Amino acid sequence: MIGYYAVSFKLGLFILLTLAFVALSVKYYPGAVAVAVAELIVGSHGYLASITIGNFAVSIRQVFFIILILACFLSAKFWKSIYESSYRLITPISVIILSLVYGIAIGLLRHNSLTGIYSDSNAYLYILFGLPVYWASQKARFKVDLLSVVAAASIFLIFKTLFVEYILTHDFRFFNQDLYVWLRDTRLAEMTRTSTGAYRVFMPSQLFLLVPWFYCYIYIVKNGLSNKYAGLFALTTAALIISFSRSLWLGIMIGLIIFFIYILVIDRKKIVNIFTGGLIGLIGGMVVIYAILWFPWPHSFARGGFPIDERFNISTEAAASSRWKLLPPLIESIRRHPVAGSGFGTPITYISDDPRVRAVSPDGSYT
Numbered sequence: 001m002i003g004y005y006a007v008s009f010k011l012g013l014f015i016l017l018t019l020a021f022v023a024l025s026v027k028y029y030p031g032a033v034a035v036a037v038a039e040l041i042v043g044s045h046g047y048l049a050s051i052t053i054g055n056f057a058v059s060i061r062q063v064f065f066i067i068l069i070l071a072c073f074l075s076a077k078f079w080k081s082i083y084e085s086s087y088r089l090i091t092p093i094s095v096i097i098l099s100l101v102y103g104i105a106i107g108l109l110r111h112n113s114l115t116g117i118y119s120d121s122n123a124y125l126y127i128l129f130g131l132p133v134y135w136a137s138q139k140a141r142f143k144v145d146l147l148s149v150v151a152a153a154s155i156f157l158i159f160k161t162l163f164v165e166y167i168l169t170h171d172f173r174f175f176n177q178d179l180y181v182w183l184r185d186t187r188l189a190e191m192t193r194t195s196t197g198a199y200r201v202f203m204p205s206q207l208f209l210l211v212p213w214f215y216c217y218i219y220i221v222k223n224g225l226s227n228k229y230a231g232l233f234a235l236t237t238a239a240l241i242i243s244f245s246r247s248l249w250l251g252i253m254i255g256l257i258i259f260f261i262y263i264l265v266i267d268r269k270k271i272v273n274i275f276t277g278g279l280i281g282l283i284g285g286m287v288v289i290y291a292i293l294w295f296p297w298p299h300s301f302a303r304g305g306f307p308i309d310e311r312f313n314i315s316t317e318a319a320a321s322s323r324w325k326l327l328p329p330l331i332e333s334i335r336r337h338p339v340a341g342s343g344f345g346t347p348i349t350y351i352s353d354d355p356r357v358r359a360v361s362p363d364g365s366y367t
Helices: 007-027 029-042 060-073 076-084 086-109 114-136 140-168 174-185 204-223 227-242 246-266 268-293 308-312 318-336 355-360
Strands: 050-053 056-059 190-193 199-202
Touching: 007 029, 007 050, 007 060, 029 060, 029 114, 029 140, 029 204, 056 060, 060 076, 060 114, 076 114, 086 114, 140 174, 140 190, 140 199, 140 204, 140 227, 140 268, 174 190, 199 227, 204 227, 204 246, 204 268, 227 246, 227 268, 246 268
Parallel strands: none
Antiparallel strands: 050 056, 190 199
């Protein structure tokens, strides 16, 4: 956060992280891959650290990715590994590369903007991160390192979510505004004040919290109540509730249905544990949330509870109604080129109900 206000510190930190990562890649490549995975979990869009070159922002995630890919391509051992496993890798790699080339080519033929084409294709390029992961997995120790890193990063993300909720709902004077602006501008989190004064704190990387959530839940269902796992389960549930993400909640529901069917077929004696485990997580999560909101010091802005019901009003809630309004333009765009597609960078304009969009565009038009 200091680097956000002190440019020289930001640049120095960025260079230091880059050099440290290069050194780690040379000394112990699997460790560098594990660090990159940790950044992927805690860094949301990857701009936890970044520098600006001209009009282009370079994120630490992009630097990590380039270093790992270069290390792969410059290593004879990597190519030998690829050659020996080509029958397993050639098809998925070829599909990814051909899809990227096709999407870019069609976008150019449709005269889409170069900026739009880059923005769309850039995300798909990160799929190639699978190559460093594959190479690192040749080391037996990597799997243990990776599990440890994922666990630590997930726990950090949980407490990060709860910490941001606590700060934003309490009177920390200027720090409230500073934290909000930093998280927003670095795209680490999306924060929205609710009708009760509580905040929705959403981070794209909260998707990874589904891993510890299901792990704890399955453990409790199969082995009974454990204080260690029940506590982590409650904290993870609280973070997922605070995210206000309908997509994550839907993913949990689908996973629970599949797990319920599995238990029904394999071990019906555990059926009761399915419901008690769910109650432990839900009640524990709500206790954690209310403990944060009602903590007496400093003064809390939260006037009531956590209005989960607001997220289920999909007909009038701004984000949900905006997505519904996006569907007709999307369908119309698909109809124009139903077979060949429109390519990367195809612009689509729709009417949004998002207050942030309305503040810039009064009629709600957004491309």
